[in-house]
Amino acid sequence: MITKSVFGNAVFSDKISEALGSVQFPDGPTNLYQPIKYILSLAGKRVRPQLVILGADLFGHSNIEEVVPASVAIEYFHNFTLIHDDIMDKAPLRRGQETVHQKWNEDVAILSGDALLIKAYEQLAKCPAIFVPSLLTTFNKVALEVCEGQQMDMDFETLESVSEEEYVNMIRLKTSVLLGGALEMGAIIAGATSEQRNKVYDFGENLGIAFQLQDDILDAFGDPATFGKQIGGDIIVNKKTILHILLKEELNVADSEVFASILKMTSAESSEKIVQMKGLYEKYDVLSKANALKEYYTQCAYTSLSQIDVVDKRKEELFSLADHLMYRAR
Template structure:
């Protein structure tokens, strides 16, 4: 099996080798910029790791699909940043801030087109199944983003609704990245579904971990401002659960903090104190662990030698053990 560093080098070279035109500059410079400011490249790495899991031969046939997954991910980030009016991405100015929203929309569209151009390089026999997986994922990511925006306008969201939203917005891309790699390596349908499930459950656990770290994480390790979700009144698992558990007096206090934008530090402290009183962190930790267990159950059921599953388990552990 391939070392992760080798796979990451393949991905970096594949992205560097993309034939991106120079003109018109306002279309292609943002594409280059988005790819150059990096990221962990976890999703294309998962595609190659899945291909490696099921194949004893070279994984070069899976590289175009891995690049397609990364291009799609960057397309979604460019557009999400516009919708969220986000000023920074990966520590750099977002595309719409560096250029403008119209440039961001068009360059994001082009990233999506580039993704399909890479998928077209996949072996013809695999292409129908890969396109079905990719297109289903792409639709679900859009659905998840819309639900996330819809949640901003409603007072109450259930835990099940929240988990459904993060599954679509975040997790299905991890699952599809893995499943596409598995399909390219000739995995059986049942195994391809299991590795998809593994990715989805890891993705949900990863997002729940993000919810915890926003409030309780070490900013030095997490790399984000503590309490950002609280200040934005973002519907996280913590807030959803707090609204569900709070009795009338506590609910009134929580509603007052949600309406207060005058003192950010006091708001973070006040909401966190309510979370502590309701012990919602324990609720989120339990939900995270439930999805981690489901992920490893799916991974362990895949019909390959147990030693070949170790790299994926180690990567999942690394993703879920950060920032605290």
């Protein structure tokens, strides 16, 4: 087991970069494969593929080569969702660069996204044959749930009101199940029992929910110097974040009217809109409530990891990952 911090884990990182770099795409049709190479070149932190390797490493599987195809499959799937989600969200930029539908067009983005999803399954077919049926089942379940989460997210935009429960379920599906699934796929290749696989899945899923809640919190209350995005971006676009939802549940009649009027403020009044909304958040102590919820899911994640039946030393990487993700910029 390698015990360096996860994002600094040079061995895992190098393996993933090498694997992603070594896959050959056909030369043509150019409009099908260029967008795929492009999105993969906008390298993110590669958290998800590392989770696959960490899931295997947790259960003592030391043959990284055997785990790499599943790891690449997860990264391809994630990038497929980025291409298609960006169309639906009409996003012009991704990781500071033009999105695929912006750089080419929507048809190209639809079809190259489809091809990238199929390329993910191509990687699954390269996993050790004995584990392929099981990996496929887990991957399909998670992939379908991610689609469900994306559909819910879009549906929520036009809903008058979304409950805390519905919201947590949406972020669970849209973003967290993939983290759990990535870890579980690693555990499958390591030959872990289904009970142990479920535990590491739960760790990933709960950590993902906590991370997403934290993202909502930081968007309004983060440190501008370290957050990396504009503070208050969600408030400006009336996004139904956990802060928005928790606030709306508590508002008295008079403040409901204030809240409604804040939502109607124009983009010219952005700064004032952020100040006023944060004023309501503070009045109703929404930050504490959101932090409590985040803590709840963080603790659920830690509990699941604690219960996994391997020596503590093997868990160090994942505990350190959780610390890294949850206590950044706080």
